[in-house]
Amino acid sequence: MEHKHFIIYKPFGFLSQFYSNDSKQQKKNFLGSLHDFPEGIMAIGRLDEKSEGLLLLTTDGKTSDFVNSKKVDKEYYALVDGAITDEAVQQMANGVEIGFNGKKYQTKPCKVFKLEEEPDLPTRSKKIRDARHGPTTWISVTLNEGKFRQVRKMTSAVGFPTLRLVRVRVGHLNLGQMQVGEVIPIDLLEEF
Template structure:
């Protein structure tokens, strides 16, 4: 069987699925609206509706399992509420206690650092408050795990809630200059 692989920039406001039979989700936007994907396509990992950025899709379950494993880094840029200090970034790096499935969970150590403000990211479809309402800052967080809403929970746990979250890298694959909604078919993810 010949497998197909896609790299997409999941826009803000889209679910990381192709359709839903849930009556509450009928007004939602799905990935299938962006491109005519093959029937047996699956998202490798997920980004929640309010997150955006790099999402890989494949028809190969083994490839999906490998990329979802803790062997592959995933990098996120998070715009946080406030000017995040070095101490909070150090807490993120060492692992922090968050809630997961109704229990306390300590995240694994990760890489994290503050970014310069003038990132080259496309405008988000829904505006984020600007600095007139207080400062914001950007942080890069590089994980090898991916619990539900983990980055958002981590930044909140150190006192700096996430306002915008963009996944910019999975392994060696980078978002680069892709635009929201853009879909590229690739031969392989290596």
């Protein structure tokens, strides 16, 4: 069987799955509504419902395991509430304590910096509060672990909650000029 691989710009408000048998989730948005994906497709890593951006999809479980086991870098742009301080940026880079599965977890050191200008991203489908409600800051966070809602928990831990979160890179694959909901078939290279 020849495996298929895709990159997708996951929209805000979509779950990183293709369908659900759970009656409570029937009104949710699933990736399967964006494209006619082949049987057996799965997301490599996930983005929560309120996050958006680059998501890799594959029909190959070995590829998924490889990407997850190699601790591939994932870069996120986060719009945070407030004028984030250099101290808070350094705390995140050094690692902060967050809650994970009901326990305390110390995040691993990662790369964090303020973006000099607002990134060129498509407008989000749901409006984000504007500057009338106080300052905001865009930061870049690159990590190679992926705990549930990790970036959001990290920014909150240093006092600057995330207002918008967009994954812009996984390994060497970039979001580039993709548009929200766009799906592109790719030949997945073995090295990230």
